[in-house]
Amino acid sequence: MKTLAIETSCDDTSLGIIDFDGQSFSVDSLLAYSQIDDHQRYWGVVPELASRLHFDKIIEVLQSIGLDKIKGVDFISVTTHPWLPGSLVVGKTVASLLSSYFAKPLVHVNHIYWHIFSLLLERNISDIQFPLAVLTASGWHNDIYIINNSEFRIQNSEWIERKEFGGYKIAKVGYTLDDAAGECFDKVSRMLGGPYPGGQRIAEKALQWHANSDVEFKRIFLSKEGFEFSFSWMKSQVSFLLKKLVEGWEYVIPEQLICDIAYEFQEAVVEVMAKKLVKAGIAFDAKTLWLAWGVSCNDRLREYLNEYWGRKERREEGRKRRKLRPMKKVYSTDNAAMIGVAGIVQYINEKWIINNE
Secondary structure, eight states, rough: EEEOOOOOOSSSEEEEEEEEEEBBEEEEEEEEEHHHHHHHGGGGOOOOHHHHHHHHHHHHHHHHHHHHHHHSSSSSEEEHHHSSSHHHHHHHHHHHHHHHHHHHOOOEEEOOOOOGGGGGGBBGGGOOOOOOOEESSSSSEEEEEEESSSOOOOOGOOSSSEEEEEEEEEEEEEESSOOHHHHHHHHHHHHHTSSSHHHHHHHHHTOOOOTTTOOOOOOOOOOSSOOOOOOOHHHHHHHHHHHHHHHGGGOOHHHHHHHHHHHHHHHHHHHHHHHHHHHHHTTTSSEEEEEEEHHHHHHHHHHHHHHHHHHHHHHHHTTTTOOEEOOOOGGSSOOOOHHHHHHHHHHHHOOOOOOOO
């Protein structure tokens, strides 16, 4: 089974060809044009600019893959929702034209689900132990999902929404009430004089921290029972601290203070996300904990999750051992490889094919 995958939901024009041999998914081709440099001057993605850049670049990327390879696919997968409407239209239009021209079926893919199912990429499906507790963390979303390949043992009151996708059961049990973690990383980076996107800069500066009693942020856990997130107060804490400490230095932030704030901010965000995910894993007896989307690239999040999960396992004697399988960084961001995985899962299990009219 082979699909051409097209992803234009935000700021990456990505196309690829993904193979499935019945046990694992592999990448035949994967090309992309990244718009990060184009949006940096605006400190974030500008929707109108994003759609115009997709329009300008998608044929060039498509030609780099080659029409001969496209002729050999079984069907075409494309992101259709949710995200930036103007950007999505570009991908959907090209996918529809290719589908008609080559007489290939067309599968519409949900952007959020393909981030979740990216865990299947380059792994043997039979090795993945269900149920899964999945944390999706990006600049737009912070959610916790429980995924199973059989029926749920979850009370209706415990899920926010429930879907069936390609033979898998998906229950959303937690979400962000305001800002997502990725957005906070970007905005705190800007407060500290850094670039967009800010996750990598925050992580790099955090490695140079020194113990500083003046820099301490409250962890926002909300309730002990729920799995919801709230990170808007994290940005406010950084802003208030800077106003308090930097006033005497004429608004020039000393380099060491930048590092100390970056470390404490990252620790506060990472601790909340890791503990919420572990709590969900225990509550729903998950065999695997998983991180998805851009913030999963953060090394400290993966490290903290490993440490905290290990401590919980030692205290939870008698419970079945659970495994953590971190996602490869290359598949954490928006790319067509994950669209292809989700498209194949749908095509095989549900036959969710959108026929051209």
